[in-house]
Amino acid sequence: MSENRGRGSGGNSGSAPYDFGGAWQPSEIELARRVARKKRNQKNALIAALSSALVLGTLIVVIVTSPGWVTLRNTFFKWAYGVEVLPKILLGFATNATLTVIAGTSVALIGLLVALIRTSRTPALTPFRFLATIYVDVFRGVPLLLVILLVGFGIPALQIKGLTNSVLILGTLAVIITYSAYVAEVIRSGILTVHPSQRAAARSLGLSHSQTLRYVVLPQAFKRVTPPLLNDLVALVKDTGLISILGVTDAVRAAQIQTSKSFNYTPYVMAALIFLAVTIPLTRATDRMLRKSLERQNAQGQA
C-alpha cells in the first residue's frame, strides 16, 4: 500500500499525465516494474499473514491450555452472568454519560474564560490573572481523586446552610474544577501559538483587541487545539468513574456492588467494555482529526 502512495498520482488511473496527442502506453520497463512490484506486495502480504497466524495462534493456545484458564474464565469472563448484570451497569453508566456532558460543557466555558484571563494584558484584570495562575498551578498538580475526596466529603463537613450535600453534585464539581485547569492550559497554548503577525495584521486593519481575539486569534487557536481537547474529553469520560468513591452509583460503583455480591469479577469487565465502547470511537475520531489537520498543514507547506 505505502509503496503506491509514495509514488503519488500514478499514470494508470485513466488520465495519462502527458497527453500530447496519441494515447500513452506504458513502456516495457514500466510494465516490468509493475509486475515486480505486484510480486513483492504479494510476498509481503503472505509473510504478514503467516506471522500473524503464528504469533496470535500460539498466544491463544498458551492461554487456553494453561492450568488456570478455566478459573480465569469463570472469574472474569462469565458471559451469562455478565449479560445478567449488564442493565444495572448500563443504568450506572447513564450517570457517567450525563456527568460527562454537564462537566464537559462547564469545563469548556470555564477553561476558555481562564485561558482568556491568563493571556489578557488588561490592567484591570491583573488580580484575576494572578488568581487564575494560582488556580491552574494548584489543580493541575493535585490528583483528581484527592480533589474529589476534599470537595465531596470536605464541603458537607463544613455544614454550611443552603449548600448542597449531594455527593453527585459535589463530585461533578470536583471534576469540573480539575479539568477546567487542564483545558485552560490547552486553550492558552493554542492562543499563544497564533503568530504575532496575525495580531499585527488584524490591529493594522483597525480591529480592536477583543475583535482581534474573536475573529482572528480564537478561530485559529481552536483549530489547533481540537485534537488535544478531544483527548481530554476521552480522559474525562473515564475519570467520571472516580466519583464512585463518594458512593455515587455510576457504572463503576454498580459493577462493584454486583461483584461484592457474587465474588465474581465479570461485572468489572462489563463496565470496562462499556467505557471502551465510548472511548475507542472517540479516540479514533481524535486520530482522524489530527491526521486531517496534519495533512492540511503539509498542504500549506507545499503551496
Add this chain to the structure above:
Amino acid sequence: MSAPVLRIEKLRKSFGAEIVLEDITFTVPEHTATVFIGASGSGKSTLLRCINLLEQIDDGVIKLDGQDISAADVNPDEVRKKLGMVFQSFNLFPHMTVLENIILAPTKVQGVSQDEAVDQAFKLLERFGLRDKADQYPDRLSGGQQQRVAIIRSLARSPRLLLLDEITSALDPVLVNEVLSTVRELKSEGMTMVLATHEMGFAKQVANEVCYLHQGRILEWGAPEEILEAPKRAETREFIKRVHDAGRL
C-alpha cells in the same frame, strides 16, 4: 495649501539599549510616494510599524492630516482606520476565504453592511484580476496572489495612507512584477504611500522621494534619480552598489 498627509518630526525609537531610529524627520504630501531604502536592520520596518502605532515611539511627533497621532490620548484603533498596512509576509488570515479576509474590517470596524462590503470587495477583486479567487483560502493562492489580496484587504477600507513593508521580499522573482504593477496602478490613481523596499528599479518608478536609511538615521534623501544614480554620501553609494551587484535593479 492643505496639511501634508504625513509629517514626522524628530522620531526616535529604541528597543532596550539598541537605538533603532533616531532623528527621523520627513513629510509625505498627498498623492505622493516616499520610498525608504536601506540594508536589513536599518529600521525601515520599525518606522512603518511606528507610523501605524504598532510600536510605541520614544520621542518625536507623528502627524496624520495635521493631527498628532503620537499624543498620549489618541486611540490607536481610530488612527488605524485611516491607515492601510501591507506586510512582507502577507499575513492573510488562513481560516478565512479571500472574500472574508477583505470584508472583515469594513463590516466589523467601519460598520459597512455585509452586502455593500461584498460588492466593494468584488469590484476590487475584479479590478486586480482576482475575481475567481474570492472563495479560495489563502493557502491555495500563489505568493503574488496572496500579496495582492493583502493589498486589496487594506484598500477596501479606503485608507488615507498606505504603508507597504517590503511587500515583495518574500516572493519568487517571477511573482514580484504582478505585485509591483498593482502598486504602480495605485500610485497613478493618487494613493499616498510610504514604502520600504529593496526593489530599486521599482523605487525609481513610483517614488516622489527616496530616503536612504542607515543605522536608524535618514542619511540622504531626495528625488529618486539623485539618490539612486548620483548619491552624494559614500555609504549610500556603497549600498546602491551592493544592491546592483545582487542584481536587484
